Amino acid sequence: MERFLFFMVLTSTYGIQDWSQRPLGAEVNPGENVTLACVVKNKAGDCRWEKDGTPVGMFPGKYTWSKNLEKGDCSIHIFLAEREFDSGKWQCSVTATSFRSKDALVSDEVKLLVRKAPDSIIFYKGDHLLQNKIQIVEGLNTSITCLGLGGDPPPTYSWKLPPAISQHWIHHSDNASVLTVIGERSSHGSEISCTAHHPALNNNLVSYLSLDVQYAPRIHVEYEQNGTLHRIVSKHSTILAKEGEFLIIHCLAEGNPNPRVIWRKEGLLQTIDQGGKIVFMEIRKGDRGIYSCSAQNQIGVVGPMIVQLDVEYPPSLVSTVPVGSSQVQIGGGVTLQLSFYLSL
Known part of the structure; x- marks a missing residue:
């Protein structure tokens, strides 16, 4: 009877555990610190964290609890984030108030991403990998794909075009950017550039492509x-x-x-x-x-x-060679002598 009364006092004093703040996913650059929040009201059980289904222990200088753990703040502080060890799916849980209660809490998995900067930028025309130059034909549409390699999440992109390109369209996808231009002979020999922007980069990546406009x-x-x-x-x-x-x-x-x-x-x-x-x-x-x-x-x-x-040209004399003659009676006793010559 004593135990039963004691249990009743605990539940009436603490109440039922419930979420005050559930964990949310986060992105962080390598070497930065991050906190995954997990706050429980009426906390009476024990806080737990798992990463990719594996329990995570507290290690000073790497993983630590919030200073208000006893007040229900089960947030975890992660120091000097490393992609190899810290990127993954994290989950916060709290054990039940007692073995008889049903107020244990388990959060949804949230993703912690330790970013990776892209290594380089490449250009494609269709399935063809481009090397510093692209051939386009005057008056025809040509699409050029700019792709950053190795970035997580993928970078965002911007293009810089010469003034001679008067007509163009840009389409951004999840991991690349496609520029469509109309070939103009006035842009022959000029350069376009694609810039990859990423929060893990100290300096943006820029790559250039020379236009060989054929006409x-x-x-x-x-x-x-x-x-x-x-x-x-x-x-x-x-x-x-x-x-x-x-x-x-x-x-x-x-x-x-x-x-x-x-x-x-x-x-x-x-x-x-x-x-x-x-x-x-x-x-x-x-x-x-x-x-x-x-x-x-x-x-x-x-x-x-x-x-x-x-x-x-000036006039010139023409030499002749006689080739024959003929007499013609024209009446009245008059005879006409005709001579024939060949011009040489």
């Missing part, structure tokens, strides 16, 4: 005559030269990859390809004609630009 050629024609350089701006133009003059016609092409320039003359089956220029050391009237210039690379073909070359 179809553009051409224009120039000609050098009497020491003067002239630029042709229309697709159809005429060059007037005098016989015996020195003349160079240039077909200048700009593209990426480097384009191949092709010259053709109307009436000739073969192409005239002399490194993008036609040189007339002493122009002749036989050089008259219509010339066309075009250029091509792996991306496309441009042209032709048409140049009509007219050659002025």
Whole structure:
């Protein structure tokens, strides 16, 4: 009877144990201290902590109780957090007030994460790992993935783009960031950068990628005559030269990859390809004609630009050889003598 009365006094004095503050998960950098809170009202049982299902003992300088343990604060202080020993699922529990009571408490598991900084950043285009440079085509969409390796939790990302890139989209996923750009030739040779931000990093990680923008050629024609350089701006133009003059016609092409320039003359089956220029050391009237210039690379073909070359030359005597004669009676006793000659 005495024991029964004593039990009744205890429960009426302390009441039923219940949570005042349940544990919550936390993130911490290596070497930092962290407290996992666990507060119980009407605490009469003993506090316990487990990590990944294994009981955790108190070790001075590593794991210690709160100073108010007897008042129901079962929080655990973890010093100099280490990823190897402290990351995992933690659980707080309190034994029952007595073996007859049913007020034992067991918290949900909460995650303590000791962060790990990412080691490096890599770039992907589709499934292809990029090395410092990416090839994109003018006018087409290209997606570039920035991924930080080894970070826990994954880092967040930011991009820095050159002003020449006028159209782009960014999509952030759980562990990576995807940049989509439209190829513009004005951005060829410029750099983009991806920065990984992480609370465990002393300095953010930054990686750079050079843009190799490939585009179809553009051409224009120039000609050098009497020491003067002239630029042709229309697709159809005429060059007037005098016989015996020195003349160079240039077909200048700009593209990426480097384009191949092709010259053709109307009436000739073969192409005239002399490194993008036609040189007339002493122009002749036989050089008259219509010339066309075009250029091509792996991306496309441009042209032709048409140049009509007219050659002025002085008059010349033509030699003749007699090849026959004939007489024709035209009436009235008049005879017409006709002679025939062949021009050479």
